[in-house]
Amino acid sequence: xxxxxxxxxxxTVFHLLGIPGxxxxxxxxxxxxxxxxxxxxxxxxxxxxxxxxxxxxxxPMYLFLCMLAGADIxxxxxxxxxxxxxxxxxxxxxxxxxxxxQLFFNYSTFISESGILLVMAFDRYIAIxxxxxxxxxxxxxLIGKIGATISVRSYGTVVPIIxxxxxxxxxxxxxxxxxxxxxxxxxxxxxxDIRINIWYGFFVLMSTVVLDIVLIFISYVLILHAVFRMxxxxxxxxxxxxxxxxxxxxxxxxxxxxxxxxxxxFGHHIVPYIHVLLANVSILIPPxxxxxxxxxKTKQIRNEVAHVLCRST
Numbered sequence: 001x002x003x004x005x006x007x008x009x010x011x012t013v014f015h016l017l018g019i020p021g022x023x024x025x026x027x028x029x030x031x032x033x034x035x036x037x038x039x040x041x042x043x044x045x046x047x048x049x050x051x052x053x054x055x056x057x058x059x060p061m062y063l064f065l066c067m068l069a070g071a072d073i074x075x076x077x078x079x080x081x082x083x084x085x086x087x088x089x090x091x092x093x094x095x096x097x098x099x100x101x102q103l104f105f106n107y108s109t110f111i112s113e114s115g116i117l118l119v120m121a122f123d124r125y126i127a128i129x130x131x132x133x134x135x136x137x138x139x140x141x142l143i144g145k146i147g148a149t150i151s152v153r154s155y156g157t158v159v160p161i162i163x164x165x166x167x168x169x170x171x172x173x174x175x176x177x178x179x180x181x182x183x184x185x186x187x188x189x190x191x192x193d194i195r196i197n198i199w200y201g202f203f204v205l206m207s208t209v210v211l212d213i214v215l216i217f218i219s220y221v222l223i224l225h226a227v228f229r230m231x232x233x234x235x236x237x238x239x240x241x242x243x244x245x246x247x248x249x250x251x252x253x254x255x256x257x258x259x260x261x262x263x264x265x266f267g268h269h270i271v272p273y274i275h276v277l278l279a280n281v282s283i284l285i286p287p288x289x290x291x292x293x294x295x296x297k298t299k300q301i302r303n304e305v306a307h308v309l310c311r312s313t
């Protein structure tokens with residue numbers, strides 16, 4: 001593993017340190033990561049199985065939830081196994097191609113989840129504001145087009161990052177102080193001008209995740225406006241309950257990420273391993289918590305889960 005500066009030489013193999021400063025605790029830190037990953041895989045797989053096999057759950061809300069569960073599996077699988085390999089076997093060596101592949105699936109899936117949460121907010125808006133036209137608006141054809149659009153947007157915006165990273169010469173060192181590959185971390189150890197990398201990363205963030213947050217906020221303003229115009233307390237309570245699971249998932253998905261971004265921007269006095277831990281938690285929690293939230297708060301799913309579990313025993 002070479003870390004010296006060789007002009008004209010570009011590293012093609014890198015070494016992930018895991019969580020710098022906490023190397024002696026890697027085995028203990030791996031325990032909640034491993035448990036969370038297993039819960040994520042089992043919970044989201046069960047959710048997909050139930051939705052796809054139960055005809056009564058083939059409505060728009062559940063199909064979007066199925067998309068979210070699939071994205072959760074990809075997001076956690078693209079990051080956590082690599083972390084566990086570092087924690088358990090000190091297997092931090094990774095080629096440039098593997099590194100780019102990992103960050104591609106990580107970023108594109110994160111953007112996909114953000115897009116799915118946006119269309120789920122749109123789904124709740126239609127269900128509450130236009131209940132009689134709900135199924136006629138959100139047809140299977142439209143849902144398919146929405147899914148395709150989300151995929152094209154997520155992959156289309158991330159593909160240029162591959163070329164932006166590929167063009168760089170990594171002649172400073174090959175040490176990545178993290179548990180996984182990140183675009184800007186890779187760019188910062190290159191010897192080239194990375195302004196285009198920084199600005200394109202900012203453009204992707206603003207045109208996808210930040211835009212989604214703004215549109216979700218607008219959707220819920222319209223939803224709340226419609227809810228508080230309803231004549232009865234029971235109707236208002238029922239409408240708000242249908243949004244409860246989605247709001248919880250939104251908070252868990254965007255909350256840790258926003259907090260992590262703020263600490264990285266303004267928390268310069270915070271030790272580096274805290275930044276790495278926070279970044280990992282922001283990826284770890286949503287895939288694990290989403291199936292639990294919908295399983296607890298959605299009666300139809302809760303009943304089907306209970307039925308599957310009882311039948312298996």
